Amino acid sequence: MHKEIIAKLALLCLLAYPSIGFPADARTEKRLRELEEKQRQLERAVKDRDEVIKDLERARREARSAGSRSPQTTGLASDYPQDDFWSRYEPGNGFKLAQTPYGDLTWSAFTYARYLNQRSLDPYYTDSFGREFELDRRHDMQLQKVTMYFKGWLLDPKFHYLLYTWTSNSNQGQSAQVVVAGNLGYKFNDNFNLSAGINSLPSTRSTQGTFPDWLRVDHRTIADEFFRASYTSGIWASGDITKKSRYQLMLGNNLSQLGVDANQLDEQFNTVSGAAWVMPTTGEYGPKSGFGDYEYHENLATLFGASYTRSREDAQAQPGINSFENSQIRLSDGTLLFQLDPFDVGSQVDRATYQMASVNGGLKKCGYSLDAEYYWRKVDNFETSGPIPVDALHDHGFQLQASAMLVPSLLQLYLSGSKIYGDYGNPWDVALGANIYPFKRREVRVNTQVLYLKDSPVGYNSVPFIVGGDGAVLSIDLMLAF
Structure with a gap:
């Protein structure tokens, strides 16, 4: 032509x-x-x-x-071909749905499907007082959880919000299936951010914003589960102490409010929790300061921290057994402190004071990681309906977690375990697992894990372990987090 x-x-x-x-x-x-x-x-x-x-x-x-194959990148939004799209994806943060002079909105989500086989567990267990219980062992497949986050700022970039919905699909048919929650905050500067709403008490590493960057998929070691606090409503401050250290302080309603209505709470508002940590070598410890070295640090990254939590708890303000992020005070044999006649002497515990301290440390380099945490817990100052055989409960324990990226960005192996030293038993657990990242990115992984339990003192529908569990548990998870 x-x-x-x-x-x-x-x-x-x-x-x-x-x-x-x-x-x-x-x-x-x-x-x-x-x-x-x-x-x-x-x-x-x-x-x-x-x-x-x-x-x-x-x-x-x-x-x-x-872009459709999701290549490994530095994690910056600029790495992605987005000129032809009306939205923007920010790895680790989600999809930017709106960005205006008056505010912005980002959406992200977390979900996973789990195959669970508990048939190898002993069918019965006996507590420290000779009471025998039959275990409700499971063998099923569940779309275990769906969490959707909506976050951003409004009117002033320093005024931020986080709103989320959170389902526990293994509890379908129960009131503990769905939570709608969030928080609001204002960042005065890098050293002081003030927030109010629902948040996790910073009692251990796993409740300090590290989720979901754990080696195991959405569950902890039994020691961490036994000692930690959980989510509650309150007010908290957070920020940088120095360029390489941070803190968080929170005042809340109780140890675990999800599944507890306002009328069940006492009038004290006296749950306090605080944590501080330092990253002395590199000033960072990976995304969310989580576990494992998927990022493959070329220089040694280190983290050391400590936390303390205190709460006056009563029987009425305890969450249900299968409530979200279930966190209840138990004896080391799994007996609920506030259950009917916990010590088998005909008396009920109405109130008690919980105190727990922990220290932790970790290191990462070239795909290898090692993290450790030690816990001390004291429960005393009991108010009871009659005499009980103890004045105080003293428990301590630890967890260890190690991992290696055998194939960078693709295959990770890990070994994690814990042990509790308590007045009513010394339970422990150990897990061997593998994380496969089929797209060579963090957002999607397949996890296969064999978990061995010895007299687990904790458990509920949202986790693969069960109270009294003794034996092996197999789980396979397909997880999506962006």
Whole structure:
């Protein structure tokens, strides 16, 4: 088509050429040569332009294809081909749904499907007082949890919000299936951020914002589960102490409010929890300061921290057995402190004071990680309906978690376990597992784990262990988190 246009232009120019200056034949011959040369130049220019267009189209197709395969990147939004899309994805934060001068909105989600087999557990267990119980062992498949987060700022970038819905699908049919919660906050500066709403008490590493970057999928070691506090309503401050250290302090209603209504709470508002941690070598410990070294630190990253929690608890303000993030005070054999006649002497515990301290440390380098935590708990100052055989409960324990990225960005193996030293037994657990990242990114992983329990003192529907569990448990999870 280009050649036809050029030929017609050449003919018009030839016909219109003035009839003076050269003889007709010489004049015509020279003009034809000039037009032919211009035609060749135009053809070369068109060909060059077509090649540039082809190269650009090829690059766009490759970029789109690479984006659909979710390549390993540095984690920056600028790594992603997003010119043709109306939204933006920020790894570790979610999808940006709105960004205006008045505020912004980001959406993210967490979910996983779990196959669980507890059939190898002993069918019965006996507590420290000789009472025998039959275990409700499970063998099923569940879309275990769906959590959706909506977060951002409004009117002032320092005024931020977090709203979320949280389902526990293994509790379908119960009041503990769905939670809608959130919090509001204002960041005065890097050293002081003040927030109010529902949040986890910073009692251990796992309740200090590390979720979901754990080695196990959405469950802890039994020692961490036994000693920790949980989510409650309150007010808290957080921020940097120095460039390499942070803190969080919280005042809340009780140890675990999810599943507890306001009328069940006492009037004290005296649950306090605080934590501080330092990252001395690199000033960071990976995303959310979580467990494992998926990021493959070239330089040694270290973290050391401590926490303390105190709460005056009563029987009425305890969550149900299968409530969200269940956290109840138990004896080390699994007996609920506030259950009917816990010590088998005919008396009920109405109130008690819980105190727990923990210290933790960890290191990461070149795909390897090692994290440890030690706990001390004291429960005393009992108010009872009659005499009980103890004045105080003293328990302590530890957890260890180690991992290795055998194939960077693809395959991680881990070994984790814990032990509790208590007045009513010394339970322990150990887990061997593998995390496979099929897209070579953190957002999707397949987890296979064999967990061995020895007289587990904790358990509920949302976790693979069960109170009194003794034996092996197999779980397989497909997890999505973005």
